[in-house]
Amino acid sequence: MSTDLGRALPQALGTSPGREPSFRSRFESLGLHLPAQRQTSRDLIDSCRHRVRIDLERLTGIRERRICGEGEDSYTLAVDAAFDCLEHSRHEARDLEMVVSCSITRYKGADVFSFEPPLSHAIKEAVGASQALNFDVSNACAGMLTGVAILDDFIRRGVVRCGMVVSGEKISSISQNATRAVRTILSSQLASLTVGDAGSAVILERAENGSRGIEAIEFATYAEHDQLCIGKACATAPGATMKTNPRKLHDVAIKAAVPSLAKALERCDLSLDEIDHLVPHQTSVRAIRAGQKHVQQELGAMAKNVIVNLDALGNTASTTHFVALYKQLQEGNLAPGERVVLICYASGLVVGSLIFSVDELVEGYGHDH
Amino acid sequence: MGTIIESVGVAEARRGLRHPSSVELATRAARDAIEAAGCEAGEIGLLINAGVYRDENICEPAIAPFIQRGIGANPALVPGGPTTFSFDVQNGVCGMLTAIQVLDGFLSSGVAKRAMVVASDIDPTPGVSQGIDFAPSGGAILLRSVDGPEGFTAFHSETVGKHSNLFEGHVEWIGEGRSGLSLHLGRNHAARIRQGENYVAQCADCAARAIGRFLETRGLTLADVDLVVPSISPAGFPEALAEGIDAQDCTMPAPQGGMGIPHSAGPALALASAMAGEGYRKARSVLLVAAGAGITVALALYGKRAGAV
Numbered sequence: 001m002s003t004d005l006g007r008a009l010p011q012a013l014g015t016s017p018g019r020e021p022s023f024r025s026r027f028e029s030l031g032l033h034l035p036a037q038r039q040t041s042r043d044l045i046d047s048c049r050h051r052v053r054i055d056l057e058r059l060t061g062i063r064e065r066r067i068c069g070e071g072e073d074s075y076t077l078a079v080d081a082a083f084d085c086l087e088h089s090r091h092e093a094r095d096l097e098m099v100v101s102c103s104i105t106r107y108k109g110a111d112v113f114s115f116e117p118p119l120s121h122a123i124k125e126a127v128g129a130s131q132a133l134n135f136d137v138s139n140a141c142a143g144m145l146t147g148v149a150i151l152d153d154f155i156r157r158g159v160v161r162c163g164m165v166v167s168g169e170k171i172s173s174i175s176q177n178a179t180r181a182v183r184t185i186l187s188s189q190l191a192s193l194t195v196g197d198a199g200s201a202v203i204l205e206r207a208e209n210g211s212r213g214i215e216a217i218e219f220a221t222y223a224e225h226d227q228l229c230i231g232k233a234c235a236t237a238p239g240a241t242m243k244t245n246p247r248k249l250h251d252v253a254i255k256a257a258v259p260s261l262a263k264a265l266e267r268c269d270l271s272l273d274e275i276d277h278l279v280p281h282q283t284s285v286r287a288i289r290a291g292q293k294h295v296q297q298e299l300g301a302m303a304k305n306v307i308v309n310l311d312a313l314g315n316t317a318s319t320t321h322f323v324a325l326y327k328q329l330q331e332g333n334l335a336p337g338e339r340v341v342l343i344c345y346a347s348g349l350v351v352g353s354l355i356f357s358v359d360e361l362v363e364g365y366g367h368d369h
Numbered sequence: 370m371g372t373i374i375e376s377v378g379v380a381e382a383r384r385g386l387r388h389p390s391s392v393e394l395a396t397r398a399a400r401d402a403i404e405a406a407g408c409e410a411g412e413i414g415l416l417i418n419a420g421v422y423r424d425e426n427i428c429e430p431a432i433a434p435f436i437q438r439g440i441g442a443n444p445a446l447v448p449g450g451p452t453t454f455s456f457d458v459q460n461g462v463c464g465m466l467t468a469i470q471v472l473d474g475f476l477s478s479g480v481a482k483r484a485m486v487v488a489s490d491i492d493p494t495p496g497v498s499q500g501i502d503f504a505p506s507g508g509a510i511l512l513r514s515v516d517g518p519e520g521f522t523a524f525h526s527e528t529v530g531k532h533s534n535l536f537e538g539h540v541e542w543i544g545e546g547r548s549g550l551s552l553h554l555g556r557n558h559a560a561r562i563r564q565g566e567n568y569v570a571q572c573a574d575c576a577a578r579a580i581g582r583f584l585e586t587r588g589l590t591l592a593d594v595d596l597v598v599p600s601i602s603p604a605g606f607p608e609a610l611a612e613g614i615d616a617q618d619c620t621m622p623a624p625q626g627g628m629g630i631p632h633s634a635g636p637a638l639a640l641a642s643a644m645a646g647e648g649y650r651k652a653r654s655v656l657l658v659a660a661g662a663g664i665t666v667a668l669a670l671y672g673k674r675a676g677a678v
Binding site: 104105106108111112113114115116117118121122124125130133134135136137138139140141142146150153154156157159219220221222223224226229230231232233234235236237238239240242252255256259346347348349350 | 416421422425426427428429430431432433434435437438442443444445446448449452453454455456457458459460461463464467471474475477478480526528530533536537538539540541542544552553557558562661662663665
């Protein structure tokens with residue numbers, strides 16, 4: 001893909017005051033793929049090597065999660081989600097000018113963590129979008145929203161009209177490996193037991209017909225906290241392990257989420273009680289409720305509805321926001337004109353907020369679809 | 370309004386160090402670039418790491434935050450204070466040019482005044498890796514938004530899917546069958562890079578064709594480009610590209626300070642070498658070229674004032 005640069009065209013991500021974008025972008029369609037295999041929190045705790053007296057479901061609000069079976073990996077989840085996204089889209093694969101893959105996990109084949117070529121290359125070839133500019137983004141659980149911020153910028157500047165952000169997370173190996181280490185609620189690998197596998201994709205396009213689309217994106221990385229959550233190849237088993245300091249991570253994240261959210265709202269000239277749905281990163285019900293309380297105290301308002309999507313899927317890493325939105329679309333819970341804010345906090349420590357207006361996106365989903 | 374290259378930094382592994390760190394290499398290269406530009410790290414509002422093979426195969430968080438903290442670019446939450454957003458972009462040897470394209474967009478949109486792309490690679494599984502023949506090294510390119518006609522004017526990227534099997538790099542589990550002490554002492558994950566015999570020749574061929582198409586669509590020829598700067602990596606790529614295109618000034622920079630051939634930092638190291646030469650100072654138009662796994666070709670056309678470095 002080739003681009004000549006239109007200059008001085010501002011956009012949403014941290015745009016300087018007074019600048020108006022040339023174009024807006026909107027979510028045109030969402031795609032989802034979930035592996036069929038389910039694992040309950042009770043089964044997961046029962047499979048722990050040590051005798052663990054934790055009611056994981058009560059602690060986190062996660063009853064079960066999906067886990068990859070044989071032949072499923074980050075790549076296949078991403079491709080299947082991309083196909084689902086295209087099925088819900090009026091675009092064809094050949095319309096995609098950009099494909100960005102944003103997963104933390106990069107499994108392509110059994111126990112093979114792939115670096116080159118990038119996953120986005122294989123994904124675009126699989127769906128038939130060879131012409132698209134492709135690259136991978138890695139930004140922990142903020143991956144998909146980071147990809148969206150990049151694609152949104154390209155669309156706003158008029159460089160591309162349509163592209164896809166996709167992520168396949170086969171992250172359950174950290175959960176599997178944690179079952180050998182977790183002993184108590186204080187374990188550094190306890191948070192690993194909350195994750196589930198999922199593939200998610202979203203097509204962004206230039207907004208036409210007056211759609212407000214994506215109105216603000218705000219991101220910052222507070223790198224002094226880069227050690228609070230580290231995931232890497234496991235030393236003694238296939239897959240990865242993740243060690244976190246969940247309490248500190250949570251405290252820092254909700255503290256940093258306030259200015260991020262405030263800036264994004266200010267850019268749209270909105271207050272939080274004018275937001276219809278708030279989708280936080282899906283970690284645990286307790287963490288979400290505590291974060292909600294803190295934000296309400298600090299900003300003096302709260303969104304009308306806070307979406308929690310943990311019960312059947314757990315924390316699906318970089319895909320959580322779009323997995324949650326997909327379910328809301330399917331259940332018919334979003335209405336045109338409503339405003340949604342997505343808040344992410346991720347290892348790094350990355351905090352981000354995205355505000356968008358719901359539009360005809362809802363038409364492609366619902367009980368009958 | 371445009372995005373100019375303000376400075377370039379490079380770092381090689383310290384002599385005698387058996388296991389250099391990818392974060393340390395990238396951080397040193399970044400500091401080198403910051404020092405050359407005479408700016409403060411806190412002025413860098415966006416930081417992208419485009420490195421591929423990293424310390425301990427860390428997959429979370431991105432590597433960029435470690436580098437952000439290393440250089441001291443707004444690591445702390447200061448109410449109302451400046452912030453830096455950092456993340457990784459991966460596109461093999463083309464990653465740095467892809468990251469420049471992303472950063473150029475954000476800069477022109479007014480997200481920040483300064484941005485940086487860094488890249489570094491090390492052998493992530495020393496002793497058990499196969500096919501890692503690059504030298505551990507890091508590079509950094511500092512970008513700044515300016516008013517005026519200077520800066521990047523066009524980007525181009527294309528992939529040739531039929532060559533996707535010519536270069537493949539991954540980390541895989543090799544601990545099957547091990548147990549007890551051998552499992553706990555063994556190095557159970559191993560990096561594997563497999564490069565097809567004619568990979569470099571195909572990279573050069575794909576790049577030459579892409580350059581032709583890219584320039585033609587803009588009504589340009591190679592005669593309009595004063596300087597072509599091909600990535601130093603993969604080994605032999607600049608020489609092969611020079612044969613494939615008719616560029617009188619296709620630079621073939623010698624690795625600096627005895628450094629070997631890098632991997633994802635190739636474009637930065639090529640640029641550092643080029644900027645030390647007279648050809649770069651005189652040039653008004655510079656074409657940055659990278660080719661890597663995919664095969665992916667990335668091109669960036671850069672306009673500058675003659676005499677500027």
